[in-house]
Amino acid sequence: MIKRYALLIATNLAVLALVSIVMAVLGISPASYGGLLVFAALLGFGGAFFSLAISKWSAKRFTGAQVITEPRNESERWLLSTVQRQAEMVGIRTPEVAIYDAPEINAFATGARRDASLVAVSTGLLRAMTRDEAEAVLAHEVAHVANGDMVTMTLLQGVMNTFVIFLARVVGRAVDGYLNGGRDNGGGIGYFAVVFVLDMVFGLFASMITMWFSRHREFRADEGGAMLAGREKMIAALERLSLTYGQNTLPKQVAAFGISGGVGGGLKKLLMSHPPLEDRIAALRNAPPDSSAVKQGFLA
Template identity: 80%
Template sequence: MFSRIALFLATNLAVLALVSVVMAIFGIDPATNAGLLMFAAVFGFGGAFVSLALSKWTAKRSTGAHVITQPANESERWLVETVRRQAEQAGIGMPEVAIYDAPEINAFATGASRNNALVAVSTGLLRSMTRDEAEAVLGHEVAHVANGDMVTMALLQGVLNTFVIFLARVVGRAVDGYLSGGRDNGGGGLAYFAIVFVLDMIFGLFASMIAMWFSRRREFRADVGGAQLAGRQKMLAALERLGQTYGHNTLPKQIAAFGISGALGHGLKRLLMSHPPLEERIQSLRSADLGESDGARQRAF
């Protein structure tokens, strides 16, 4: 736990240092709205893309995933060869393949691009799933990579971060000015920073809802991709098997959105779910048009 916190702090400190240098070099003044928007964009996109660039390294460190460089047994050989075959079908570079120790049935994909990715499965998945079900799960994760979901989510998060930072400060300045009777506080006093802190949390909550809505749409598409690579029945069987452990997820937060399984939620919590309920995913997959040929399968990605 301490190492994860230290890693998180070190990453954010590095981003802050880099952003400060960039702003100093280009003379960006956050006191004006134009400067503030540039300030927000640098912070918003900077953090998102640094996280994307470090995603594989972070995933390996946070889960303890062991990358298979030389298969040690038949199970590892099957994993590597299955991912290799699916990657070729999807038209992407061969991802790294890894195993991480966790009791639940889960897997995740991450990486900075379609040709520089990592696909990892839990030991719980290997113990609990049949080969057909595991093949479908691997197909789901390869589909995430082929669809460019990691880059798309980073771009979306960058845009959302930018507007959260910008709007919180613009609104905070207006509220602070109103409360102070229009007096110039020289860039904002304690009240201004308190207002901005609260607005960051409020706007950040709405931004998270938007990001998670998109994440849920993306899961339906990855399920279709898994069915195209492994077969509809195998993908349906995998989703049904996930129901046995659905709601238990030990993946770190920054990786959990790219796992095949997510946590249950109700009410407001449901709006912050990265994955749709399994029942909805199964129903959607049953009615999905998967195409009729390998050519259709290739075009889907």
């Protein structure tokens, strides 16, 4: 918890420092943009928290996930009992457990609160993985829930949204004024064109920061999964993912919370929500058996 809040505070301070530097360079008075900052924060955080609030509903709708209410077979009974046992180990209410139809090996967790979450697995995972491997995947997703990753990602996304909305319009106003000889034309076509371009440019950098944190929390969830299910099971599950790694039919709303991500290099690598599988496996193999990182991975 302390690490999570420290990261958010540091991110906020970095954004405020960058905005202050930009405004100072452009000779802009911060007092004259107070209303814009409030507007940007309301819009930026409002959109992020709205997405979080409907995350379970949208995940079920877009994946077609069917929540297990009454187990119909032994496999569904095992899924429910495994998630229940892992949730008790980390002190959270048992998430809803669902199955969705998809060919790849994948699973995801979502939800607005730790005690009102959803864990879903693909039919491809159930077909391709052993019970030990599937147990590790479930533990990885339960670790995401216990870590509060959904809320943390929402807060970070809200900060980044605010940064993009505010700074794009501040710089856009300055550029438009310069192009018009210092005259403020009240936000003409040139202003909106500049803001449109800056929204995309600043949005790209904001996405890099958000995805960096997403990759960081995947390592923490792997450590939590190793603690709950066993390190060798977690490693075996990650190795099994190589069968369909890079294939991901999850919708954008929940793709970052799946255990499997895409692949890429160069600039694309900076925008990936998941680290390379080999890096995740190496991190688990190199961690001492009694390391605090593994013991307390789901609280990192």
